[in-house]
Amino acid sequence: MRSFFISLQSEFYKSRKTLAFWAAIIVPVVICGLIAFGYFTSSEKILKYNYSGMMLWFQYSSAALGVMGMLILPFYVIFMAFSVNNIEHKNDTWKTLFSQPLNKFSIYAAKYVYALILLLVCTFLFAFLTYSSGYLLQALVPKYTFQDYNPAIILSKFYTKLLLASLGILSIQFVLSLIWSDFLKPMGIGFIGIIAGIITANVGWKHAYLIPYSNPTLALRMTSASKKAKPEELPIFTQEVWVSLICAVLLFIVGYFILLKRNIK
Amino acid sequence: MSVFAIETVGLNHHFGSQTVVKDLSLQVPKGSIYGFLGPNGAGKTTTIKILLNLLQSPSDTVFIFGKEITNHRTACLRQMGSLVEQPAIYAHLTGKENLINRCILLGITKNKATEMLALVGLTDAANKKAGKYSLGMKQRLGIALALIADPELLLLDEPTNGLDPNGIIEIRNLMIELTSKHGKTILVSSHLLAEIERTATHVGIINKGELLFQGTINELHDLSKPSIKIEVDDYAAATNILSGNGAEVINEKEGTIHIAYTGKADMGNYNSLLVKNGVTVYSIGTEKKDLEHLFLDITSKN
Incomplete structure (x- = not known):
């Protein structure tokens, strides 16, 4: 356990100056900032629709969620899984990492958990910034109806679901980046996967949920459909979330065995 | 331990x-x-x-x-x-x-x-x-x-x-x-x-x-013991004479013979022995391989 925590601490220490780390903070800040800015500057246009509190929150949060679930989160996951492993490929440091008196599983698990933490930070910031910027807009434009509805539960459910639905992609990309040192292979496969995921999800193929890359899109689509019913009762563990979780666990284990049997060149 | x-x-x-x-x-x-x-x-x-x-x-x-x-x-x-x-x-x-x-x-x-x-x-x-x-x-x-x-x-x-x-x-x-x-x-x-x-x-x-x-x-x-390097006109005859008199021949190439160094007196004896038997000795002296050559010798074995 000690091995795991010091490996995790080291992961943080060495990547705190890298883009993957800062992207987890900058991406949500920039996207939520831009949306809030848009809602602030075009408030008159939006106010004409006379949205109820809940509808306004729905419109406002889906601006971030839509772009986030479809593209940004999957791409960030690909980039981050690559970056966490590439820091060792690029500097040829796998050999030093694995010649430290730490068990191999701790080193591997710490890398994976670090990637998971970055993803968690990113989604948490999206949820938090959407929530807080809504109230900030309310303060700046008092005519808005954000105060009429508290979106805390529904927002946290949306983002939890999105996070869980992207874990499958994280595990696949993590293993691919562990095996290959170049950017193009994991990136290329990830890119094709995401496109295939979006297409299969949008054409409504009944087995689309089996493709991990389509899980975030599906998770969001289901939520927007069920939102019309009772938003707070949104189910988190739907079939695409289960597929994502099973895929994540399986590939995490597979990745470890690949690493265990591999010679460090 | x-x-x-x-x-x-x-x-x-x-x-x-x-x-x-x-x-x-x-x-x-x-x-x-x-x-x-x-x-x-x-x-x-x-x-x-x-x-x-x-x-x-x-x-x-x-x-x-x-x-x-x-x-x-x-x-x-x-x-x-x-x-x-x-x-x-x-x-x-x-x-x-x-x-x-x-x-x-x-x-x-x-x-x-x-x-x-x-x-x-x-x-x-x-x-x-x-x-x-x-x-x-x-x-x-x-x-x-x-x-x-x-x-x-x-x-x-x-x-x-x-x-x-x-x-x-x-x-x-x-x-x-x-x-x-x-x-x-x-x-x-x-x-x-x-x-x-x-x-x-x-x-x-x-x-x-x-x-x-x-x-x-x-x-x-x-391993790098010194050897005696002898340059002669007839190396086949010289090799026979030297080995017949108890010298350890390390190698022989055209014109030069390397034998194990056993002391200055022996080196003098080998010289006179060769001359007495009608072999012309052009040069005689000790040679010691430096470690670098020894290393090259060892690594060229396989």
Whole structure:
């Protein structure tokens, strides 16, 4: 356990100056900032629709969620899984990492958990910034109806679901980046996967949920459909979330065995 | 407890169908500086990687301080510090941050980083990005990283690569100090015998994955016994005369014969013997192979 925590601490220490780390903070800040800015500057246009509190929150949060679930989160996951492993490929440091008196599983698990933490930070910031910027807009434009509805539960459910639905992609990309040192292979496969995921999800193929890359899109689509019913009762563990979780666990284990049997060149 | 810091027993390693290490039985005594020599591509780095368990080895072939490495991986690694090939450092971190990161991984105090920077003469470059270091500076940082845990056994793969003469001398002195004052054991690989000769107490010579010589530096010196080189007009007759009179003929090439040196008096006797038997002696004298030639001789055997 000690091995795991010091490996995790080291992961943080060495990547705190890298883009993957800062992207987890900058991406949500920039996207939520831009949306809030848009809602602030075009408030008159939006106010004409006379949205109820809940509808306004729905419109406002889906601006971030839509772009986030479809593209940004999957791409960030690909980039981050690559970056966490590439820091060792690029500097040829796998050999030093694995010649430290730490068990191999701790080193591997710490890398994976670090990637998971970055993803968690990113989604948490999206949820938090959407929530807080809504109230900030309310303060700046008092005519808005954000105060009429508290979106805390529904927002946290949306983002939890999105996070869980992207874990499958994280595990696949993590293993691919562990095996290959170049950017193009994991990136290329990830890119094709995401496109295939979006297409299969949008054409409504009944087995689309089996493709991990389509899980975030599906998770969001289901939520927007069920939102019309009772938003707070949104189910988190739907079939695409289960597929994502099973895929994540399986590939995490597979990745470890690949690493265990591999010679460090 | 084993007397050896490193012991390998009939170690083999293959890359695909190519055998890179063949029946290798290294014995590195505790407290020694073991010069691990061989030309480029001889299998030195591969062996070091096996010793660090980076490359898989069968069980019961590699022992570190008597402990079998595949079953006691972390316990073995805890006693080892290493520098393998070019130093592996994080280019986006400063020299000091690289050392602090290692302190975190080893669970030791971060003050060690400053101490190590001073030891390898990088204090002034402590806050410079390691990616911007010169080759020599990277090498120094690599050595600092290997030493930071104060390990009992150091594996240094060509540590003086890229260092200036001053740096080479510093590393050499550091190695001597570590073994003589602190009782550490060092395995240092090189393709240059001259570089090892001055510091090593023991030598292992490897080529094409096979260990061709292993012993103390004195045993290596003993291999290069002087010989008598005689230039004559009729080398076939001379060889007959000399071997008939008890001289040990080492080799004969057209016009010159090498025989074992047994003393000045014998050398005079051989000379007169040849002249008396009608062989013209153009020159006669002793010859001693330097270690460099000896090394070349040994490595050209297989």
